[in-house]
Amino acid sequence: MTNWIDIGPLEAVRKRGARIIKAPGRDLAVFRTIDDDVFALVNACPYRDGPLSEGIVHGRMVTDPLYNWVISLETGLAQGADEGSVETFPVKVENGRILLDLETVAQRSAA
Amino acid sequence: MTQKLVIIGAGMAAGRVLDHLTDAQENGSGADWDVTLFNAEPRGTYNRIMLSPVLSGDKTYGDIVTHDDDWYSAKGVDTRFGVKVTEIDRVAKIIRGDDGREVSYDKLVFATGSNPFIIPMPGHDLDGVIAYRDLEDTQEMMSLTAGQKAVVIGGGLLGLEAAAGMAARGVEVTVVHLMGHLMERQLDEPAGYLLRKALVDKGITVKCSANSKEITGENGKVKALMLDDGTELPCDLLVMAVGIRPNTGLAADIGLACGRGIHVDDQLGTSDQNIFAIGECVEHNGDIFGLVAPIFDQAKVLAKVLQGEDAEFVNREVSTKLKVTGCDLFSAGDFAEGDDRDDIVFRDPARGVYKRLVLQDNKIIGAVMYGDTADGSWFYGMIKDGTDVSDMRDTLIFGPAYQGGSSSDPLSAVAALPDEAEICGCNGICKGEIVKAINDGATDLGAIRATTKASASCGTCSGLVEQVLAVTLGDEFVVPTEAPMCGCTDLTHEDVRRLIKSQELKSMPAVMQELGWKTSCGCHVCRPPLNYYLLADWPLEYSDDPQSRFINERKHANIQKDGTYSVVPRMFGGMTTPDELRAIADAADKYSVPTVHVTGGQRIDLLGVKGADLPAIWKDLNDAGMVSGHAYAKGLRTVKTCVGKDHCRFGTQDSTGLGIQLEKALWGSWAPHKVKLAVSGCPRNCSEATCKDIGVVCVDSGYQIGVAGAAGMDVKETERLADVATEQEVLDMTIAFMQLYRENAKYLDRAYKWVAKVGLDWVKEQVVENEDERNALIERFKISQSVYQKDPWAEEIAKEADQYEPIANLTLEAAE
Known part of the structure; x- marks a missing residue:
């Protein structure tokens, strides 16, 4: 089951930028690409927990601001020679509002 | 049996429905309809798409009429042109117009179209502020004469057609567009760049990322458009082409279900079984319509439904092939990037051609083309059919006529x-x-x-x-x-810098298009240097792109390994006051700063500040008179000084005062890498000036200026640039050297690495020996500082403070 909740307008996140979402136990980050696609990931790089929300967004990827790991926003997988992955969460845009699936967030924080 | 059909609106949708209905009746099929047609415009049906050629003078109004009075009378249609519908009685099924006449109906069709959206900014109701929608608007634009000025708000298709049409008549036109590139719905950034270039070549001024603030007038007539950055654009006519809204007023008044448009089902039926709606006024499965192809599909379906046949409207994916003022554009499908997707990009800078195909699982899912759209329909066909293109990937981009060509030349x-x-x-x-x-x-x-x-x-x-x-x-x-700059190009940093200057490339899309970038928007390796090169070479034209900067320069603080930040206020020349120290101490207490450290550049570092606290701590420091120390910048960091002759018995000059002057002149300037200075009051060199990027040592006879020192990964003594007699000469030489470095060095080369490449002799020629060149360098530095010497903290507090806050807090919701 999904439970889409409104977390804010698309314009609140810059193109090729990100914003933090406070969630139980850890922060998530919502990213917006140049083409207005949005993605939600845990805000921590698999390598030393770099805050991905502060990285440079290019295409559908983000570069970790601390150690330059490149992470796929779609799959959460580290690209290139690095190995690791970041949890991703269902998120979408409807009528200019960003919607996040609270159910998934709640389940994973309870687990 | 003859039934009565009433249509409200005589636009292209209604015209097409009547074409189908009258054809069917002449063939003797279907029901017999007695048609009454209302139109608020005092005329029949014309091809609205062709208003642009009328504006540019290529066609006349007569050329674009599709259904005139003769046509309607020949078909027996009762026309009520220039009459507005004022009342509809759904129970009695009667319509009344503002001429007082009534007509009854068995079936009613709304074809009321759309209204142009007028931004309700101050001055929108002045004379000379118009939309671009109908013949009256077109005639108003045609009444301008050569040399008059017009401003168009909106860089979509309609706005650009209006701009080009007026420009063709010799009008001085400026287009103001809110988004970063033109026609952002149909085109990606590179194609938008090419379109802009073509318009600029036609003499049209284009301002993107421009926010309109208000329209000013004189005696009730439009005078100028003011932008929120203070720019004033004088104009005799202002055209707003910022979009359309389905015209649902009448339908909503009589209680039909409406959302953004009048809700219709697959048969174009509304919530009243006797009322239908069609065209730009409807909403079908959440979609609204502005292009003619799906609307003509609707007309066909509605005509069949009215004839009692089965038909259903399916909104098909459409491709957009457009000619904006002689520039060919094409877009179709989904052209967003993704790492499960591959881009095939073809650029021909000399011909101004750009083509991009987006592939997913060996199928084309999107295409954007500019300049050469001949193969658009071929690609569109493959998008619709989901054709597997694995066998022709190598030559796909060259189109159907070109299979088996050679690979492209780097x-x-x-x-x-x-x-x-x-x-x-x-x-x-x-x-x-x-x-x-x-x-x-x-x-x-x-x-x-x-x-x-x-x-x-x-x-x-x-x-x-x-x-x-x-x-x-x-x-x-x-x-x-x-080594090339990155995987996006075969050119080196030096090549790119040289071409940015010589080809006058002033935006990131310009660089990527003209230099044949292999990706559509670059990567984290090339974007920061490109952003620097562009802002250094074109300080007035280029606007800094924070999203192309690394985190420290975007957040104006240094990120630490635990994700907190360090904050360093500037202390000019290493001088401070008890008041400043108290403010720093108060800030450290207030924001629970765990570590306070004195830096090697003579200032105080507050380490461990939380990201969300940054705007607040900056505000406190700003209020105490301090600005950002740029301790995070590829740019001027500090000017370290000793106390000089005021206090020291060995001091020969006012080293502290000179250091403050230097820092006041240089702060805020971006550079290829960090730049550190020092001024020592005597050769004992307490401020370690001989291992800085630029170091001044005071002596009895004046000042020794050294450059290209380092004390980082490499330790290197400065080399003597010049010996001078006055403080003014120190300032001039230093600024000229800084500017030469800013204009020529590769991104991330410290000054000593750059000097090693170009040679100190060449640097001396420019900075010391050639006075004209020195003055030119200083002048260019001043121009850059007029833009960039500003406190980024104050700017962020004023404009972007909310970006430092989380967008949402789910800690409570998710726990429930």
Whole structure:
């Protein structure tokens, strides 16, 4: 089951930028690409927990601001020679509002 | 039995429904309809799409009429043109117009179209503020004469057509567009860049990312548009083309279900079984319509439904093939990027052609084309059919006529440069002169330098000269391999810098298009240097892109390994006051700063500040009179000083005062890498001036200026640039050296690395020996500082403070 909740307008996140979402136990980050696609990931790089929300967004990827790991926003997988992955969460845009699936967030924080 | 049909609106949708209905009746099929047609415009049906050629003078109104009075009377349609519908009684099924006449109906069709959206900014109701929707608007634009001024708000299709049409009549037109590139719904950024370039070539001024604030007037008539950055754009006519809204007013008044448009089902039926709606006024499965193709589909379906046949409207994916003022554009499908997707990009800078295909699982899912759209329908067909393109990937981009061609040439960007393109800026040598020298027998870099002087001075264009050699000589020349900037290009940093200047590339899309970038928007390796090169070379034209900066420069603080930040206020020349120290101490207490550290550059570092607290701590420090120390910047950091002759018994000059002057002149300037200065009051050198990027040592006779020192990964003593007698000369030489470094060095080369490449002699020639050049460098630095010498903290607090806060807090919701 999904439970889409409104977390804010698309314009609140810059193109090729990100914003933090406070969630139980850890922060998530919502990213917006140049083409207005949005993605939600845990805000921590698999390598030393770099805050991905502060990285440079290019295409559908983000570069970790601390150690330059490149992470796929779609799959959460580290690209290139690095190995690791970041949890991703269902998120979408409807009528200019960003919607996040609270159910998934709640389940994973309870687990 | 004859039934009564009433249609409200005589636009293209209604015209097409009547075409289908009357055809069917003439063929003797279906029901017999007695039609009444209302239209608020005092005329029949014309092809609204063709208003642009009317505006530009290529066609007349008569050319674009599709259904005139004669047509309607021949078909027996009762027309009520110029009459507004004022009342509809759904129970009695009667309509009343503002002429007082009533008519009854069995079936009613809303074809009320859309209304242009007028931004309700101050002054929108002045005379001379119009939309671009109907013949009246077109005639108003046509009434402008050569030399008059017009402003168009909106860089979509309609706005650009209006702009181009007026420009063709000699009107001075400025287009103001809110988004970063033109036609952002149909085009990606590179294609938008090419379109902008074509419009600028036609004499149209284009302002993107421009926010309109208010329209000013005089005696009730429009006078100018004010932007929120203070720009004033004088105009005799202001056209708003910012979009359309479905016209649902009447439908909503009589209680039909409406959302953004009038809700219709697959048969175009509304919530009243006797009422239908069609065209730009409807909403179908959440979609609204502005293009003619799906609307004509609706007309066909509605005509069948009215004839009692089965039909359903399916909104098909459409491709957009447009000609904006002679520029061919095409877009279809989904052209967003993704890492499960591959881009195939083709750029021909010389012809101004850009094509991009987006592939997923070996199928084309999106296409954007500019300049050459001949193959658009072929690609569109494959998008619709989901054709597997694995067998033709190599040559796919060349289209159906070209299968089996050779792979693209990495040197094509240089090959495409015109002969007059400047290659060597120092000596003013163009590509044509180098080609001539090669043809006359100079076949390597040394020979080119000897015969033309190209690349013989600062040397940064060596790579380009070699590429010209390679292009001209073909297989006879092997280009020495030097690392390209990143995977997005084959050009080196030096090549890119040189071409940004010589080709006057002033935006990131311009660089990527003209230099044949292989990705659509670059990567984290090339975007930060490109952003720097552009802002350093075009301080007035280019606007800084924070999303192309690394985190420290975007957040104006240094990120630490635990994700917190360090905050360093500026202390000019290392001088501070008890008040400043108290403010720093208060801030450290208030924001629970765990670590306070004195830096090597003579200031105080507050480490461990939480990201969300940054705007608040900056505000406190700003209020105490301090600005950002740029401790995070590829730019000027600190000017370290000793106390000088005021206090020290060995001091020879006012080293502290000079340090403050230098820091006041240089702060805020961006550079290829960090820049640290020091001023020592005597040769004992307490401020360690001899291992700085620029270091001044005061002596009895004046000042020794050293440059290109380092105390980082490498330790290196400065080299003497000049000995001068006055403080003013120190300032001049320092600023000129800084600007020469800013204009020429590769991103992330500290000054000592750059000087090693170009040679101190060349630097001295520019900065010390040639007074004209020195003054020119200083002038350019001042222009840059007029834009960039500002406190980023104050700016962020004023404009972006909310970006530092989380967008949402789910800690409570998710726990429930």
